[in-house]
Amino acid sequence: MIPWLDNLNPEFPPVEHALKEPDGLLCAGGNLSVDTLASAYRQGIFPWFSDDQPILWWSPDPRMILTPETLRISKSMRKLLRQQRNGERFRLTANQSFAEVIQACAEIRKKHEGTWITEDMQSAYIDLYKAGYAHSIEVWSDDSLVGGLYGVAMGRVFFGESMFSRESNTSKLALIVLLQTALFDVVDCQVHTHHLESLGAQLVSRKSFIERIQPLLTSTSAGALTTDSLCSKIL
Template sequence: MGNQRFVIPWIDEQHPAFPPVEQALKDPDGLLCAGGNLLPETLVSAYSQGIFPWYSDGQPLLWWSPDPRMILTPRTLHISRSMQKFMKKMCWKVTADQCFAQVIHACSIAPREDQNGTWITAEMQEAYIQLHQHGFAHSVEVHDESGELVGGLYGVALGRVFFGESMFSRASNASKVALIHLMQSGCFDLVDCQMHTPHLQTMGAECRPRSLFLKAVQTLTRQPAMPLIVGNGDAHNV
């Protein structure tokens, strides 16, 4: 995000109110406003409006709602033949919400080819751990034969929508395994991937106009949630 300056609204720290997403900048794509806080109620309000926080150390708290929006659905999910063969042979265990803090920390230190440092700061980790304790943030974990955590993902769940935040792999295909199990859990009709990445596109994610994405979010977040059951792990209430 660099050191550029943008003309965007600054929202109140104590009582944040987000501007309409249509006011978001086109360059950088989706930058909407700054300020506010990372309390659970603020994060839930943001996600329900198609907004998410993204900023680096040394920057103010920035909020985004890009257009178009990359999404993944159970219908569009693509599992390659090689991945299908891999999953039939693997002996990994897949669980949900067993080690949320470890997953978000692993995501924060996972190398990114196009980024220096991390946007998952200590402040962000603390905020999402708190959101997890309130029952809104969830993780999917992949453990190898020895029980070591080798991959996973985390995000925010509201109704039938999972707002994906980040994933990591310490072993080949581990993050893919986590995502596939999330998609096959039957808990979500829509996964928000936020921005386009070639990796997610190969798995069936597609870009859609933000307006259509928001219509789906408004409908699906009002639907009853289901217990999150993945792989051979335990059930946890979403």
Template sequence: MIFQLSEDELWFPEPELADEDGLLAIGGDLSAERLILAYQSGIFPWFSDDTPILWYAPHERFVLFPDQLKVSKTMRKLMNSDKFRITFDKAFPEVINACASISREDQEGTWITGDMQEAYINLFRLGLAHSVEVWENDQLVGGLYGIHINSVFCGESMFSKVSNASKAALIWLCQNKSFTLIDCQVHTSHLESLGAGFISMSQYLAYLNSDPK
């Protein structure tokens, strides 16, 4: 059953009521209050310009535990070199814009709409969203962004303009920030190769609701 949300009432149905594909609700808005309630409940928005706002709560969550990250010898060498300079929260609008505009295989257009960019930039200004930036010769060549809920980093998207830049951003995040897990939301073979795997929604919610260490 797909639930219809109103802009006038701030609520979400229980995540376990989502359809098999994870779709839980439709409608509502992208206010900071609604987005934070969504993430606190294990729910995230995923839609495009030609659809209404769609809210998902997958029954299995694709996550990466930082201490289980697989770092190849090549990437270890790269991280120890001076090829990239990596920063945190220094260029959030630029990162989300790059994630929205970069072309991806087997994907037409972007789900990071103009409204989504505006909403997440607002969360960044409120201190609720964060970005990792990867620089090469003072040019932004990669990065990622997401939402921080308790001890969980809910990753939204990443991009690379040069080889291994987004991977460097993820490795840096795992090694330099004290998150219990990184929520990758949707399965990709790339993230699986780095050590990500599935846990149940109930397990995910337990991590999500645990206090930061």
């Protein structure tokens, strides 16, 4: 049995208590308030559940992370970045259409694999966005949203939640440009995928992950993720 959190005052158990199977399942219940979600991320915990499940909280071991040092950019993506520098391809913005990005991510997931980005999750992350924790990157073709990602930023850590593409390589473009802003030392990718591995993401132990992010969460050197900071750093 896993612990059940109090709905009004949830207190997370130590992440070391998470199950090995399914990997990282820590507890259930609680709520999706801004304070609860912020507390969870600071402890290396995130919510992940379907419509027919209670709120489930996870802290997998190992954890997949991506850093500016390990980022791999393919030849095709380098070509796309050159075109971006020359203003020939897409338009990138930050925090301009958060609700539209999270809705697009939910639609893509539902179509291909079933979505964990439920209506409750969307509402919760929109509240996080309004509170200044959650952020989105949008990729536009003319006035059409064709790709992007969203996640939670704390200090110099970006906890990636989901991304989507309606045109080839647009989610990759958003992620690469996010790393190139030099605003974040670690992007938490949560769990392994071959797609993220191809970009240079690596698995680290949960212990190493949490030890690594703790001093970064309160870093005062972190700047703001804005459209200007996003577009000025395209290499």
